[in-house]
Amino acid sequence: MPRSYLDHAATSPMPASVREAYSEALAIVGNPASVHAHGQDSGVYLEDARRRVAEALGAEPVEVTFTSGGTESINIALKGMLWHATAGNPDRNVIMLPRTEHHATLDAAMWAEARQGAELFWLPVTAEGVVTPEALEAAITEVGAHRVALVTVLLANNEVGSIADVRGLCAVAKRAGVSVHIDAVAALGQVPLHFDDWGAQLMSVSAHKIGGPVGVGALAIARDAKPEALLHGGSQQRGRSGTQDVAGAVAFAAALDYLGPVEAYAERLAEKRDRLIARVTEAVPEAVLRGSNPAGPGRLPGNAHFTFSGCQGDSLLFLLDTQGISVSVGSACQAGVQETSHVLLAMGLPEHEAIGSLRITISGDTTDEELDAFVQALPAAYEHARNAGLV
Ligand SMILES: Cc1ncc(COP(=O)(O)O)c(C=O)c1O
Incomplete structure (x- = not known):
């Protein structure tokens, strides 16, 4: 049958052209952080892929950190921004989010509430399941912008497919001086992304939702955003340590090319x-x-x-x-x-x-x-x- x-x-599923690009890239020799020619060659593949992913996000390559997927990107965004905000000011501990978020966001936020002293403010949603700019503005006024560590919203809801007005949400947050993280995992490939233009501080995407490999994702981090790292080590990327997955990044870029x-x-x-x-x-x-x-x-x-x-x-x-x-x-x-x-x-x-x-x-x-x-x-x-x- x-x-x-x-x-x-x-x-x-991974299309044939992506499988081919992935398996060819697995043969690349060298750690992109190494200074010898092998390392430098491998770095060229990695940076080409980063440019391609950045283009899809509407971001600069320097703003793109490769991760192990959407869940990790979201965890860096939420915990990293909370830690950064509360290190400077313990009262800036409010995370604003709607109850319609993916579990990666909900569970990270609830962990931060239980273990890290975060306060959660639940943003109301429409009958379609999205937060409106007006609702966000009212919430920031109620709580006080100086208390907000981060606002986090889905660009497109992964269950019901509703798309939020993230441009409007970012404009409201920017006026108040509040940082925004966008979960664009479900939207990637189907909705044009304009990270820099929207003025968000962070945005998460994942390769396997568009036919790239499982275990590969990216987090866009605006130049002025400074999330604390979850993983410490070689500081290979902004907000994340660990040897970079060149083949995974190449396959992510190939999956974007496949969609067109x-x-x-x-x-x-x-x-x-x-x-x-x-x-x-x-x-x-x-x-x-x-x-x-x-x-x-x-x-x-x-x-x-x-x-x-x-x-x-x-x-x-x-x-x-x-x-x-x-x-x-x-x-x-x-x-x-x-x-x-x-x-x-x-x-x-x-x-x-x-x-x-x-x-x-x-x-x-x-x-x-x-x-x-x-x-x-x-x-x-x-x-x-x-x-x-x-x-
Ligand atoms: C909206 C959304 N955010 C985050 C995730 C988690 O992404 P990943 O599977 O790459 O960890 C998913 C995956 O189901 C998702 O749909």
Whole structure:
């Protein structure tokens, strides 16, 4: 049975051209920090890759620190900026964030609250799950800008695909003299990134969400931002020590090249996604699209997210899996148990609706056959899942 892979937001398979670039780069000899010719040659590959990644982020190469992925980038941003702020002023210990963030952010922030004396201020979100500039402005006024170590927001929500107005959010923060970290992991490749232009202090991305290797990511760090390091050692990069992964960086750049210009790629994805949304709501009229309206620029072009009333998303997921279709409920799985989406709950959905979630995420390589198989299998899977009911 041919399988349909419709879970690119979890991880996206590595295209042949990226595998080729990666395996060729694995043969590069030398540590890029070494002064001999081998080291210098390897450094040329690394810096070429850094330039390519910086271009995709709208940042300068000097602002790009390679990391082991989105989780590490986010941890450096949150903990590093908290430590930097509180070292100068113990009262500057507030981290502002909405409850719709990825667990990498939520858990790092809650750890900082429990162990590092951080205070968390939960920013309100709209029904689409995004923070507005007005809400941020009101929050900064309430708390006092002098107390804020960092504001952290998702550019695009990894579950429901809603895109925040980060330009507006950064403008508000800049007026108040407050630093902003953007989690752009879900947005990379699908939304044009303008790190310098937006005026953010930090931005996290990850290679495996766009067909690069797992374990490779980057953190953009503005010239004026000085996060304390999590890892100490050879100080190879700003904010991070450790020998740099040349092959991983080369493969990250190759994955960006494979996607091509973001606007054209996003247009291609959006066409497929819109056809998919129309077909799902026709096949199962009970399906409710969650997140921002796909008609505007406010939604990830590769994301379709629905709730199905009267059933559990994980029943749907298992039933579709038996038909060869890989999708996601969107939310995290903790120790083998699916959590009800904290994102949908924060958006104001009642638990019995939030529990019936299903996320379908596509790439430029998703075929019509894969989407056909999903749409054909969905009505029967829904019928069975509804009969199984809500446990
Ligand atoms: C929005 C978002 N942030 C952060 C992460 C973590 O990235 P990584 O898997 O590279 O650690 C993910 C991955 O699921 C994500 O979707």
